[in-house]
Amino acid sequence: MTLPLPGPDTTAIVTGASSGIGTEIARELSRRGHHVTLVARSVDKLEALAAELTSGADVLATDLSDRPSRAGLLDRVAANGRVPNILINNAGLSTMGPVSASDPIAEMGMIEVDVVAVADLCSRVLPGMVERGEGAVLNVASTAAFQPLPGQAGYGAGKAFVLSYTQSLAGELRGTGVSATTLCPGPVDTGFGERAGFTKEEAEAALPSVMWVSARDVALAAVEGMEKGRLVVIPGKVNRAAAALAQVTPRTLLLPILTKSHPGLR
Template sequence: MTLPAPTPGRTALVTGASSGIGAEIARELAARGHHVTLVARTTAKLESLAEELSATGGSAAVLTTDLSDRAARAGLAARVEALGLVPDVLVNNAGLSTLGPVSSSDPEAEMNLVEVDVTSVVDLCSRFLPGMVERDRGAVLNVASTAAFQPLPGQAAYGAAKAFVLSYTQSLAGELRGSRVTATALCPGPVHTGFGERAGFAKEDAEAALPAVMWIDAAEVARVAVEAMDRGRLVAIPGKVNRLAASLAQITPRSLLLPVLAKNHPGLK
């Protein structure tokens, strides 16, 4: 087992913890005895989750943070330290997507996506990994997507961001070899979390575009994610069908794959 032991004074910091996969990962870690530090923009949702975890024997701290704000991110490590906590686990789960062709995109929205999905991951890894390496214990989970394995017309920036996260995490793992610090990329397929609706397309459109067999429950994604961290796995893809689809996407010629992807994406209808 490679996850650091849950002991008093240690914490697992989970971003995007107010809902969806992030909230479920926090629940899974708390169920294993880890103190969790919940990070997102919505205080009420974080406090509700913290109360839930406490009611079931867990413990949690809430640090409301807008991860698109560089100054706010820069102060996060000091805020964790001020709580008397040592971050032994970092889960970079926060993320968002835009929808539609780049030719009609909003530049501000596109840059905000890059700030949260890419820059935040790099920033927090750069701030929290040095302590883990110095202590020679720790685990990082960066949440990518099966979109990391293929182009994604209709969500070009999102697909590219997740490809970055996958490559970045694999590079981290190479750098961390020989230490007791691990890096894992979680690459889920479609999950019912409200993510798509926030991006701008209807749940019905998403379900029509992707077969029902590909959809995985958020709690199952979290279980796979934490198990992958515990085993020190490099990449975790929940669901056999999603693993197969990711493999096929990597070997299919782009000249064949792109027309199919563009035709079926709800953002290009």
């Protein structure tokens, strides 16, 4: 078993815990007896979640796009008397549309949260985990990590970074007692698409219903994958098949299909 056991002073840091997959992962870890530290910008949502969790929770409202705020996060965890033995890098966002029509500030903000924050928090949390000889990291990517994503170019590339980065971490951490797992969900009904700029109806038209997995099932697969020490977790048989196919399909064939089907390019 590679998921650390709960301890009297340990905590699982869960970023993006105010909704969707992050909320459900926090609930699942709490069910297993872990104290959780909930991180996101929305204080009200975090406090409502903390109130329902039975194993204890701290709320640390943080803007992960802000580097000084991220830098102070571990000190705030320590001030609560907690040591992180689990890190869930779940926070993320996406822009939509062609890069030629993009807002540079929005693009860089997305990359700051989806890419830089992941590397930043891993760099800050892993030294302590390795020193103690115990810990688990889950970085949330996407099935978009396995293919180009015209219409969400920065998002897809960011998730490819998360996948490669976490696999490299797993190699480096071998024998340390610390594990690294990448979660690569397909479409999940969390409101993420709406925030990116396309409707649920548009997403469902582009992605068959058999690919959709609930946030609860994704969270359960994620935590069970960490427990088993899996390198990559892709919830749903159809999503696993699609990810495998995307990796071997020539880009000259794949790109026109992906470009035509993406709602952000219509």
